[in-house]
Amino acid sequence: MADFLDSEFEARFTSAQTAMAASGMDAILLCTEAEIRYFSGFRTQFWQSPTRPWFLVLPRSGAPIAVIPEIGAELMARTWVCDIRTWAAPNPTDDGVSLLADVLSPYSKVGLPMGEEASLRMPLRDFYRVQEKSGVEFLDCSNLIKAIRMIKSDAEIALLRKICKIGSDAFDNAADIFHAGLPLSEAFRAFKIELLQQGADDVPYLVGAAGQGGYGDVISPPNDMPLQDGDVLMLDTGASLQGYFCDFDRNFAIGHATDTTKQAYGRLWQATEIGLQTAYAGARCADLFNAMHAELGGGPSDVGRYGHGLGIQLTEYPSIAVFDETVLQPGMVMTLEPSMTISEGKMMVHEENILITDNEPVLLTKRAAPELPIIS
Amino acid sequence: MADFLDSEFEARFTSAQTAMAASGMDAILLCTEAEIRYFSGFRTQFWQSPTRPWFLVLPRSGAPIAVIPEIGAELMARTWVCDIRTWAAPNPTDDGVSLLADVLSPYSKVGLPMGEEASLRMPLRDFYRVQEKSGVEFLDCSNLIKAIRMIKSDAEIALLRKICKIGSDAFDNAADIFHAGLPLSEAFRAFKIELLQQGADDVPYLVGAAGQGGYGDVISPPNDMPLQDGDVLMLDTGASLQGYFCDFDRNFAIGHATDTTKQAYGRLWQATEIGLQTAYAGARCADLFNAMHAELGGGPSDVGRYGHGLGIQLTEYPSIAVFDETVLQPGMVMTLEPSMTISEGKMMVHEENILITDNEPVLLTKRAAPELPIIS
Numbered sequence: 001m002a003d004f005l006d007s008e009f010e011a012r013f014t015s016a017q018t019a020m021a022a023s024g025m026d027a028i029l030l031c032t033e034a035e036i037r038y039f040s041g042f043r044t045q046f047w048q049s050p051t052r053p054w055f056l057v058l059p060r061s062g063a064p065i066a067v068i069p070e071i072g073a074e075l076m077a078r079t080w081v082c083d084i085r086t087w088a089a090p091n092p093t094d095d096g097v098s099l100l101a102d103v104l105s106p107y108s109k110v111g112l113p114m115g116e117e118a119s120l121r122m123p124l125r126d127f128y129r130v131q132e133k134s135g136v137e138f139l140d141c142s143n144l145i146k147a148i149r150m151i152k153s154d155a156e157i158a159l160l161r162k163i164c165k166i167g168s169d170a171f172d173n174a175a176d177i178f179h180a181g182l183p184l185s186e187a188f189r190a191f192k193i194e195l196l197q198q199g200a201d202d203v204p205y206l207v208g209a210a211g212q213g214g215y216g217d218v219i220s221p222p223n224d225m226p227l228q229d230g231d232v233l234m235l236d237t238g239a240s241l242q243g244y245f246c247d248f249d250r251n252f253a254i255g256h257a258t259d260t261t262k263q264a265y266g267r268l269w270q271a272t273e274i275g276l277q278t279a280y281a282g283a284r285c286a287d288l289f290n291a292m293h294a295e296l297g298g299g300p301s302d303v304g305r306y307g308h309g310l311g312i313q314l315t316e317y318p319s320i321a322v323f324d325e326t327v328l329q330p331g332m333v334m335t336l337e338p339s340m341t342i343s344e345g346k347m348m349v350h351e352e353n354i355l356i357t358d359n360e361p362v363l364l365t366k367r368a369a370p371e372l373p374i375i376s
Numbered sequence: 377m378a379d380f381l382d383s384e385f386e387a388r389f390t391s392a393q394t395a396m397a398a399s400g401m402d403a404i405l406l407c408t409e410a411e412i413r414y415f416s417g418f419r420t421q422f423w424q425s426p427t428r429p430w431f432l433v434l435p436r437s438g439a440p441i442a443v444i445p446e447i448g449a450e451l452m453a454r455t456w457v458c459d460i461r462t463w464a465a466p467n468p469t470d471d472g473v474s475l476l477a478d479v480l481s482p483y484s485k486v487g488l489p490m491g492e493e494a495s496l497r498m499p500l501r502d503f504y505r506v507q508e509k510s511g512v513e514f515l516d517c518s519n520l521i522k523a524i525r526m527i528k529s530d531a532e533i534a535l536l537r538k539i540c541k542i543g544s545d546a547f548d549n550a551a552d553i554f555h556a557g558l559p560l561s562e563a564f565r566a567f568k569i570e571l572l573q574q575g576a577d578d579v580p581y582l583v584g585a586a587g588q589g590g591y592g593d594v595i596s597p598p599n600d601m602p603l604q605d606g607d608v609l610m611l612d613t614g615a616s617l618q619g620y621f622c623d624f625d626r627n628f629a630i631g632h633a634t635d636t637t638k639q640a641y642g643r644l645w646q647a648t649e650i651g652l653q654t655a656y657a658g659a660r661c662a663d664l665f666n667a668m669h670a671e672l673g674g675g676p677s678d679v680g681r682y683g684h685g686l687g688i689q690l691t692e693y694p695s696i697a698v699f700d701e702t703v704l705q706p707g708m709v710m711t712l713e714p715s716m717t718i719s720e721g722k723m724m725v726h727e728e729n730i731l732i733t734d735n736e737p738v739l740l741t742k743r744a745a746p747e748l749p750i751i752s
Contacts, residue, residue, distance in 0.1 A: 051695070093699075112500070123518075321466065
């Protein structure tokens with residue numbers, strides 16, 4: 001039933017305890033889906049409901065403490081977490097505030113992710129109340145958490161490998177699914193069904209676009225326009241398996257493609273190739289960015305980023321960006337995602353998912369074709 | 377392309393401006409997916425990525441201002457929002473902080489949802505920086521936002537009606553999809569595919585359980601256990617269409633059901649019937665709770681809640697709970713969701729989606745069968 005053995009969670013927790021000791025924190029407070037799942041194994045889509053806050057406290061010594069709404073008690077009891085304290089939520093006058101403050105009050109300095117990529121998934125008003133009632137000092141522990149989550153275990157890598165294979169197998173059937181005349185919205189729907197049939201649990205992320213020789217943005221839901229001869233169709237999917245994501249895209253030409261389009265595709269494919277040749281342990285994310293950016297002709301590097309970490313979230317730390325000094329380490333799972341502008345309002349993007357190792361990087365996705373596939 | 381006419385968004389914004397004036401706020405700051413989508417029409421699954429913060433500022437006078445990462449500029453430009461200010465995100469030293477502070481600094485009192493059901497989807501560290509740099513005072517505007525979102529427009533109701541019909545049509549095919557021997561995880565996968573085939577855009581929420589004569593909890597992902605004769609299978613789905621949710625469940629007996637199980641089902645069905653007889657404009661949520669609770673035998677009312685609002689989130693304000701004094705008004709879309717414990721560790725839950733009107737409530741879901749359906 002559990003996604004991992006208890007020993008996996010014990011190892012994650014031990015890493016957090018070691019880091020807490022090194023940084024002078026007495027405990028860590030987590031309130032977000034990914035972090036609570038990472039340390040407890042509590043996996044549910046019930047996070048879709050914004051009504052109830054959920055908390056996990058990781059003490060520097062002792063066992064983790066779940067402070068959660070009663071409705072989650074049975075599911076939490078199936079995880080490795082034994083100390084579960086519940087309240088009848090929602091409670092408009094005290095929605096876990098007193099219970100959480102009591103759990104925190106023995107501590108002095110409590111870590112809370114407050115930096116890049118962090119959110120506070122509880123009412124800010126209640127956070128202030130917990131702060132006041134518990135008397136603890138909150139310190140940012142974003143980097144501590146990121147450093148642990150960034151390095152994937154063998155069990156995590158096995159899941160990521162599976163979901164990347166599922167995504168690759170689904171894209172292999174593209175020619176049977178997509179065709180001129182198919183409304184883009186129906187192409188999306190058909191591809192979601194294909195991903196489920198290939199074994200994905202869910203498709204929390206499917207964005208993309210289709211346009212003559214390229215597309216305008218890469219985060220949109222589909223419109224109902226039929227695919228047309230000369231379109232480049234791009235689908236970028238974050239399908240999930242036991243809560244682990246793939247995140248990669250594929251481009252297809254419908255009917256035919258111009259030489260300009262084919263060349264743009266080829267350059268992006270080649271930039272990814274350079275990425276693969278650079279993504280060795282010891283290189284910095286900035287090195288990886290610079291290598292791909294040079295291959296794409298250089299120029300101003302405010303293009304954003306060319307990839308990111310991948311795991312229990314569609315995008316995780318670090319960023320493959322000019323500013324990111326993070327050193328690649330074995331066990332990191334990353335996306336390589338170079339993009340380029342073809343003309344005003346037209347762009348193209350490629351993406352692969354890789355594992356950093358002691359040796360050369362391992363592709364988790366089936367490498368995209370070196371030439372733009374044409375669906376006729 | 378847009379989900380609604382500009383006039384729909386103008387009406388929402390005007391309501392917010394009127395409420396701001398009444399409560400002495402100069403502007404409202406929004407940073408969460410549902411709120412930004414509600415007021416701008418900006419709809420994307422890109423929220424799956426935690427990397428970048430997004431902001432929408434609603435001034436008491438003047439037009440809305442989107443303060444967003446450059447990657448979202450094109451999609452935001454297709455909404456009714458015209459004033460779009462972007463930065464190259466992620467930026468580890470200033471991730472929109474200065475830009476947002478500049479936009480806010482002309483104001484004195486700025487509303488921010490900080491109460492029940494609210495989250496702060498930005499790094500807390502950056503929130504403190506914005507607070508300091510802008511010099512504004514933040515006030516809780518949760519209730520103001522809830523009061524507006526709670527009443528659905530005709531266009532919203534039309535979408536909610538459609539997605540509830542899609543869910544109902546999918547459940548109508550239950551006997552063709554589910555059977556003894558089918559692993560629960562495969563039952564979930566097949567039902568997600570069915571929902572997509574019926575026309576859902578996505579299935580962000582599907583939870584459920586199967587067990588002999590009842591089930592233990594109602595928020596779990598599936599295990600791989602085959603459905604067995606005597607199981608009650610419950611599926612609770614939040615499928616979505618253009619970002620609007622249904623949220624209801626259905627129960628099915630596999631092979632046969634005991635009299636105890638059939639009676640429990642019948643009592644819940646009857647409690648929902650009482651809910652339908654009580655859900656008139658003018659009644660309070662607490663009245664609705666009390667009527668259903670009495671039908672289920674009364675007793676301690678710490679059972680949580682028997683339903684909630686429904687719309688662009690799986691669960692929205694208000695709660696059908698003993699503490700909720702919210703008065704039902706025409707245009708509110710609610711779930712009726714009575715639940716009962718059958719025996720230690722066994723429960724059952726029913727759910728329907730309804731529209732509150734000037735007259736009797738309108739079922740958006742196809743009413744569940746009065747007797748437990750048996751799949752043989």
